[in-house]
Amino acid sequence: MTSALDEELSRALKEASPPSELLERLLALEVGALTERRIERRIRESKLPERKLLADFDFAFQEGVDKRQIVELATLDFARRKQGVIIAGNSGTGKSHIAKAILLIGCQKTFRCRYVTATTMLRELLATLADNSLEQKLKRFLTPEILLIDEVGFDRLEQHDPRNANLFHKVIDGRYCKGSTIITTNIDFKELGDYLGDPVITAATVDRMIHHSIIITIEGPSWRLHESQQLNARK
Template sequence: MIELEQARHRLEELGLGQAAQSLDAKLEAASRSQSTYLSFLNELLDAEIQERQRRNVEVRMKLSHLPYRRTLNEFDFSFQPGIDERLIRELAALTFVGRQENVLFLGPPGVGKTHLAVAIAMEAIGQGLPVYFVSLAQLVGDLRKAYEENRLDKRMRVYLRPRILIVDEVGYLPLDPLAANLFFQLVCARYEKGSMILTSNKSFGEWGELMGDPVLATAVLDRLLHHSHIVNIRGNSYRLREKRKTGIYSTPGAQVGQNYPGASGSN
């Protein structure tokens, strides 16, 4: 028993907290199965490695600022049959990140754009890639404050550092000239250096109005779309589907998604 306590204490001194915690259980299991010393040691170290990986994922998840946790397995592709599931699965394999390509999810509110962006982000976090999530309103507000305080370059690095930068809700609020210019600077700085995932309820033809400057909007889109995958979601809102079933709510106007021309695909 003294030797067991000494071993546990030494594991703790080495920073192998999970190994120290699971030592008793691993010894008992090894005794029952008559494992070799080497097998016992490997199982003890595996427990430590798995716990460290779990903690690392939790840290990266916290630093990512994701609004919630969603996986692709939780996404109901049958509710949005227009989405190319094979393309989404390919994006989740993250090869686009190595090529510094972008992903743009287009469609009306509630169709699952942010869910898919978050699900891809969680795959990236699980593979050790740094991710950062921010809405466009939060992004330009943060950069505007940094600009006014003469620390824009320093703050911009926060958005240049992650391998994947997710900018959510592009198009919900128009941008004034300074905000549009700051967004343009960020897109330019990440161009062919890091991937971006954007969600937008606006078609590309409406970005000129969104940014208040068609020429600037063209310059932004030129860089975003040069190496990109475009997923155009035509469908109904997940959030309102139960109300539609009961007849409480019906989609106003024409078919949802009609202002989002084009099909899912890559450029």
């Protein structure tokens, strides 16, 4: 900001700019700096583990992805409509890459965003049952305008605690029609009951998850496997 200010002052002296024009340019610089700081704050608060970009996604390799649909998601109209997004597919197909890139765009557009894996979210909520702080912790996942719950199905949670189904339902139900929830998963909706440990509660959860949601299913090869094979071929 200091160097930019010096440049504008030097420019004003060289061009003999009127004070009003100089003031306008300085105000524009200040607004730009404030916006950048706000965006960085949004990104930090989102807890995104990495900054994925749609520009880095290989649509040519993953032909099962409709590029036009992903570009449409990047407009964030779904968030303005408070719609959900479910991205399903096998491991390595790019679900998380796309979801993280969309969440990053949300931060850049100054939406309140939050990233969390399903395992971490449920572990944190489960821990609150011991000290009756569940309602307070729930707010962390209910208040963001866009919440990304990544890796649903990655860990077999039903082996840990049967209360996970109810906790997961509280998040989905609490955000229903109030905020946008992006979910990535490698399991079928029919398997969610076994995954969360309670098919009855999960049925109600799935009903809210898919209602008014954009569902994207990626059927294609694993990029990680492809990349590994390429590296081995070069050796």
